[in-house]
Amino acid sequence: MPKSKDLPTMMDVAREAGVAVGTVSKVVNHQPVGEEFRAKVDAAIEKLGYQYNSAGKALRTDSTGIIALIIPNTIHPFFAMLTNYINMALEKRNRRMFLCFSEFDQMKEDEMIQLARTNRVDGIIALTYNPNLHIPEDVAFVTIDRFFSSSVPCIASDNFAGGRMAAMKLYELGCRHLAIMRTGSTLTNEPSKRKDGFVSACVELGVRFEVVDMPDDTPLSVFMETVEKQIHDPQVPLDGIFFGTDLLAWQMMGEMQKKGIRVPEDIQIIGYDGIRMFGEQKPVVSTIVQPVQEIAETCVSTVLSSHMATMPSLICLPVHYEEGGTTKDHMAE
Amino acid sequence: MPKSKDLPTMMDVAREAGVAVGTVSKVVNHQPVGEEFRAKVDAAIEKLGYQYNSAGKALRTDSTGIIALIIPNTIHPFFAMLTNYINMALEKRNRRMFLCFSEFDQMKEDEMIQLARTNRVDGIIALTYNPNLHIPEDVAFVTIDRFFSSSVPCIASDNFAGGRMAAMKLYELGCRHLAIMRTGSTLTNEPSKRKDGFVSACVELGVRFEVVDMPDDTPLSVFMETVEKQIHDPQVPLDGIFFGTDLLAWQMMGEMQKKGIRVPEDIQIIGYDGIRMFGEQKPVVSTIVQPVQEIAETCVSTVLSSHMATMPSLICLPVHYEEGGTTKDHMAE
DNA sequence: TTGTATGCGTTATCAG
DNA sequence: CTGATAACGCATACAA
Helix, strand or coil: CCCCCCCCCHHHHHHHHCCCHHHHHHHHCCCCCCHHHHHHHHHHHHHHCCCCCHHHHHHHHCCCCEEEEEECCCCCHHHHHHHHHHHHHHHHCCCEEEEEECCCCHHHHHHHHHHHHHCCCCEEEECCCCCCCCCCCCCEEEEECCCCCCCCCEEEECHHHHHHHHHHHHHHCCCCEEEEEEECCCCCCHHHHHHHHHHHHHHHHCCEEEEEEECCCCCHHHHHHHHHHHCCCCCCCCCEEEECCHHHHHHHHHHHHHCCCCCCCCCEEEEEECCEHHHCCCECCCEEECCHHHHHHHHHHHHHCCCHHHCCCEEEECCEEECCCCCCHHHHC | CCCCCCCCCHHHHHHHHCCCHHHHHHHHCCCCCCHHHHHHHHHHHHHHCCCCCHHHHHHHHCCCCEEEEEECCCCCHHHHHHHHHHHHHHHHCCCEEEEEECCCCHHHHHHHHHHHHHCCCCEEEECCCCCCCCCCCCCEEEEECCCCCCCCCEEEECHHHHHHHHHHHHHHCCCCEEEEEEECCCCCCHHHHHHHHHHHHHHHHCCEEEEEEECCCCCHHHHHHHHHHHCCCCCCCCCEEEECCHHHHHHHHHHHHHCCCCCCCCCEEEEEECCEHHHCCCECCCEEECCHHHHHHHHHHHHHCCCHHHCCCEEEECCEEECCCCCCHHHHC
């Protein structure tokens, strides 16, 4: 039983126009057709109020023009940005988005992939955390921030360079006792390299530094312990922290202020992501900015590229530093 | 030509299991089937790696289980929240989201509706600005913040009550010269009632007030003119402003601070929406909080309700006030 | 209950 | 370049 209102089909249009359905199909798909026929078909479409039905096409061609995005949510501003620019990149190429939330649930991540396949999407872009994610082989698949294998293209910001940049910036701004604090220690992914880069730069600079690498959902108090202890270090007090994400930096800034620690006077902090309030203002903390638009564009062009086999398996896009009020940049100039 | 890898169909499963396709269909759709048959079918599905193909179902039943959301973008935190909770509400009911960005483009709003219909979505939820939007009649349609007609359900926060609440709160906090400042004067929609409610409360309170109602994209300097003029009013200086949105409140707070005007010491401000940094902290400005989750739930349950005709045509959901550091609440206690 | 046969709207093939 | 026709995968009416 079709819907309440039965819509006209290509056959109806063909009959009305006095042509064959194949001709109607060609007109609709902008394929070469005699001008007089095209005019007749267009008139019939207009008259009948014909609506193209992509379900028929999907069945016939097994292609939908739809790409699934699997992402935890759109509450976190970074995910919201990513969703935004990926959708815009798809739109530009006349593709649509099928949006799937995994809510940080590893089971759901796999379920959403199944769901996307059931819906015969033309490709999947996934930002996931399940280390054992089952990646289908018969659909174009691109991941963000997670490297699986050389046959699954991974798009990420240059996390290692970003970590180095943070350390060098803090040093340049006068810090002589650094720290990196992050969550997510249980999963090794591209963002883990933020720590590696930071450490490598610290070693190179010969500066004292701490590493506080914790599992997800570690309470802020754990990080605060290190801060309060090291900031009163008699030799070289802690004076610069790189946080794994802007969110953590922001939250910790609140905690520090509660304790009377002033940012950036007492301690300078740099985050990672490039989160801006309302998406347009200056960053909420001094930060290593991810090139979200480029990441989005690259994800889309990669997932739509037909000869996936020849694609590079890991694409790291350049980051940059931006001041956001939690560092003493103005004094350094 | 199907995709590279030809997937097995229900017929293949039926053959493998030694049953008829109808039986397989019933198993897949959880309809009553003899236990022994179900087992055989399940085994065959497992063995062949059968993937249900929703394109066939869509064509056959003209229903996809997909709802389109038409929204400007997901950059603005309010849209991001709405998208988030609508998707969660859909997920809960086993429906999927087809995400369409209109980017505040009136043409695109209409195009996206066409697109959604072409894709045979089961319903459309739309947050739009085009006053002449063409609303299709043969698909479930729900709007957010815009009333079109009694046959098109509109879901909104209680904008009028929110406007009143803002005025009364500012008065309660000691303000004696109020103002409402907003953009969007060119389109009359539900949010316009924020002003109406504010004005009605001001009149009732007998308090002095200004109204600055401007078109979209009005530069902040225009609002600043009124602020700077009225804040030095010799009789009763301006001491409380209600902004139409948190975004405007936030931006204006920045402008005021540049001019040495302190918030909330010199002037208290209240916004509207309930935007929180990273979605979890306290609001970025003192604000009238929209019940985003309830709005999302209501949109979804309404658009999925089959007997749309009996639905109320305007649903206003209750708002509440929340302190966000731009008012002197602590001093009033 | 199970099995069979038909059609949903579109595209592609192939003969004119 | 056009016209007729056969699939695509699934759900369902109908017959058993």
